[in-house]
Amino acid sequence: MRLTVVHSALLFDGHSVHENATVVFDSDGGRITAVSTGSSTAPFPSGATIIDGKGHSLLPGLIESHAHVHGLHLPPGSDQSDILRSPLRSGVTTVCDMHSDPDSVHKWREEIADELAKARSSKGTVTLSDLKSSLYGATIEGGWPKPIVLGPHPSDELKSFVSTWPNVTVESAPEFVKNHQANGADYIKLMQENCCSLALPTGAIPVATLELQTAVVKAAHAAGLPVVGHALSVDMTEVVLKAGADGLTHTFIDQPPPQSIIDLYRQTGAFVIPTLTVLSSLTAELQDVREKFAEIAGRKEIVNDFTKQNMVEVIGMKDPAAQLDYAFQTVAKLKQEGIDVVAGTDAVAGLKGTAIGPSLWMELELYVEKCGMSVPEALNAATALPAKRFGFNDRGVVAEGKRADLVLVKGDVTARLQALWEDEGIVVVWKEGVPAAL
Template sequence: MGATVIKSVRLFDGNEVYPTSTVTFDGESGTIISVDTSSSGADVPQDAEVIDGSGHTLLPGLIDAHVHVHALHLPHDADHSQVLRMPLRCGVTTICDMHSDPETIHKFRADIKDEVAHVRKSNGKVTLSDLKSSLYGATIEGGWPKPIVLAHDPTEELKAIVKTWPSLTPETATDFIASHKSDGADYIKLMQENCCSLALPTNSIPVASLELQTSVVKAAHDAGLLVVGHATSRESTEIVLKSGANGLTHTFIDQSPTEDIVPLYKENNAFVIPTLVILSSLTNELQDLREKFAEIASSKFGIDDFTKQNMVEYLGMKAPQCSIEHAYETIRMCRKHGVDVIAGTDSAGGLKGSGVGPSLWMELGLYVSECGMSVVEALKAATSVTARRFSFNDRGVVEKGRRADLVLVKGNPTERLEDLWEGGIAGVWKQGLRAV
């Protein structure tokens, strides 16, 4: 399998934009061989496939830092593999699962590995995004998200599944971390939900204590694992930050932010994954955008009726005081004070108001239109910033020796983000292997 050369292409390398570049990569090693940002061009290896990138922009593969790949929301006859197939077609080469059963994760990881090996021999195309995961979150007895999952469809089968989820205490935190690390967890996910932001009575389900969360964070950090936490209210956000976690997997929607939240982020150097897509589904806002991206996904990918309908529906579970505007305000404040913002959607197969892949396009658009980000800053949030903060040191930037996870886009999405979905994706490569 020879090298591929993309020449005369505008390059966003994850940090800077270069007007004319040549990038050479190899599907056998899966890495980038060279990056030449001069106008003179680079030497072309013998037998290389040469692609003229004129009028196009080359980006690092996008990363969605909050996805769920379990099948809990899907019909029994659904194609479960679409949670990895559709994002790759959207230029999302890595997805970060934030609570799924180990069996599903192990199966998908085996499928991904087998597919890469097969494509290297057959010269075909890859179809599955790469997968990082927390495995199960650090759930407690009766706590989030157990009740909400059971409320959706309380079958005996589902009750049996939920019963296998962790029921942590401070005393079992160290064993939980050791087991997760040995089972292949890439990071640890906390669950801190007091229902303040939901159409449920506050504290109507068991809530994890600061003592427990601190125990989990300490054990994880001692084991060299990063920790992120679910929280949709201001109070729950404070508990996650006070526990020492490295980041939040949502921002809060129950109130406007005040400046005193900033020192809590700063003390841990914590980041935030806004998940505006799913929060707006929770609050039943931005219906026009959900319909827009469902239509785009339908026209580009021919998604089935269930997936399209699911993308335009909404969760509609908010408490009266909640608004997506609170989330916008918080992200604006975080940016102002230098808190890293990482792109993530909380999308999942069958989760109302989301579609794994197209939802990241919507998420990035909201960063620009509502949160004050420049287009390049939004792209960084889905590439280099995520890779840096999660210590994914092999991806997220276009640089010699890194994974050849690349997206070729018609037009200039570094100035007009809409080119990602309107101009269209002309090519996707994962580990140097062609996908689209």
């Protein structure tokens, strides 16, 4: 057992703020062994690594609840090694993939496990965030996001790749879920898109029916898997909620929040992952905010030059009536009504306006600056709350027996969120008790 002690820190445990905290964790076992607050005269464990946390904040590793770990948006031959490295350097210890091919997910998981084992045996560092995944979403014949990925002039290779995606039907829903669970899916992702919020004709692609989505949800819940669903408009959100999904992977931008949708959220107990970062790229708004975080990420060498430039570009394909402010209104209203808001960005390597890791900083700032959240509420949305809603019972909070996924930040991040990325910012990240290479 190799123990590390962080003492005299301001602790955000995922829920509450505690002064003068001491946290002890085992780098070999990867678990937190003790948490205490207030003054103590008890000696530190013999042989432990001692870290003075005075003037610092300690919090759980952040959870990015909506990203993608494939390389489809990168130029051919691009280096994909930063896909899970940039988030860890940003304090993100868990990335939730929301639609990627199983081969990519399995490759990453093997690399993650191998790296951790080697770091423990050599007392070295880790570079990769942990990975949760839906594997492929429950796509349908010709449905979202197949037309977008293929584009106007798809290569034969891309067409062949997309042809391997599921074509789920009501009849095949149980087998789809069974196979996904056997292949390591942590949850199931629905796709519900009719393009009415996009610069495409409404109904331009096949749209999943309520009957189909209900069948997928029923099969997933019978297997003990949570279900989340893509929707960018009010009518599509209604379908996902009525199907019984546990959460939405975006909020809508086609209109202000109708009370009927707020009521439906409350009745179903579903949560929302707003993805304001990607929505701002979709609507081509908040350019100054994108530029700010791109500059910070580049200066801290969290992203490479390609990704820094990519962060300031925009998707820009919204329907003329769509507005980002509708998303701000919706998130604020849902929060006021007690609906769980879980932090996620829809960041993808090469997707304009995003970068996995730094995009979560932008997302959290928008919750505070545009949606009326307090800083602790925003931090809760990226720690304890996603862990609870996705059933990740081993992480998301700083408590005895939980994973030692921890972030040490210079200053009081609970009073000033910007301490995460400004000035010295993140000082140390531990994943399962092993320090990250920052």
